[in-house]
Amino acid sequence: MSLATLQQVLPPCLTNGTAVAGLVVLGWEDAMAYVRAAEALQRPVILQAGPGCRAHTPLPVMGAMFRTLAAAASVPVVAHLDHGEDAAVCQMAIDCGFTSVMYDGSALPLAENITRTAEIVTFAHRQGVSVEAELGYVGYYGGAHSLGTDPGEVALFVRETGVDALAVSVGNSHLMIRPDATVDLARVRAIQAVAPNVPLVLHGGSGIPAAQRQQLARETTICKFNIGTELRMAFGAALRAAIAQDPNCFDRNQLLRETIDPVSAAARTAIKGLAGI
Template structure:
């Protein structure tokens, strides 16, 4: 069994000069491909269940799916709740076998965010698992604007919340479909100068690949969340499979043809985060 906590995946990355991919899952086909790609690259992987995934599949089922994949994998796998918004949701994820809880209080005032995240972190640590928090709201493409992380607030949040990883807002945006959203290096350096906790970039699909590699190998950013980029790869493969034979109707047959293209796209993503065989 290679199921691990977020801290167990990120602490070696922090000292070893690489980053681990937090891959946003929507169903069995993509999570299976993500593990296959990580095995091929010899690196750990974080399987993430975000709000849209949870709206489609209940947390207890997702926990079993993640754990099944981890138990049969040769590389470390983290079962991670992405953007948990309530204590009850985080508790359900813990009860469902997740090994990492991300509580998102980034829209709330600093002290409230700290207090609520600290409660989730305490719950997680008492159960022997990890907690990620977010300081500085990360916005959405064509939606809410980001609020950049203040370095002093980040230092306070890291020290008082007890998180194992801290997501920051440094020019990154969720759901960005191109790779033209370069990050604010000056703000990143200011944050990491005041903190020791592994840092996380949400909206990693919008970060240029060269900058992903630079930050993975030379900063405290140890986790990049990648969703949109791989959803686009899956969608393109699915569209091609459907259009190849309009008479086909069996979804198992059609979905099989998404596997290899998604594995290939995922391997390309994983290679950007540092040397292979780091798991």
């Protein structure tokens, strides 16, 4: 099909009981595996370049990679910047061909988060790019604690910023290696009640049990789940197995090729659950 934006793939999820997977990319093999998984299920997919990825691979390379995969894909593919630190990084991603950017001002005071987010929304929309923002702080497993999203701030935030999607903190955390998170469904309901037309996003999707991810997609306006850790774990297991199978193999391409099918299978499971199929 072609490149798509969040504004194109998320709004249908508000009413059809599904959600789209935002899959964290760290290299070519997993990005290719994700697109193959999405094509197998005929579902859109969001390829995400987060801070860890960007520290290893320059944005122009990631942008070209995502656009190359999208050009040959039979499903919509969103090229998404995850956790953009500031307006400059967001604009750089747009210049590199990304179709969607996430600005993370969640650690800032509300007024400053609104001001900075609105600035990014203005120039991104002018260039046909969608914007995700975060309100309430989503913490890290074994690190900074989450600060829940205040439903009382949501209506003001979405009205003043014009964001296309809103990441919220409702018990989810990044980098969870087990699905032990407890999502505060009452908070989710309160948030969607004041912003019913704004697709909500849950970061830290690997920490949420698959059955609950499917329930939330079906019953709420959470339209995007970011999933990374469980897929990195599938990659690591496949790579270790490939090395163990042939300890004498030194060919990087041969070893990495062995990760594609297992990672694609893990991605298919995640995407399928969110689609309710």
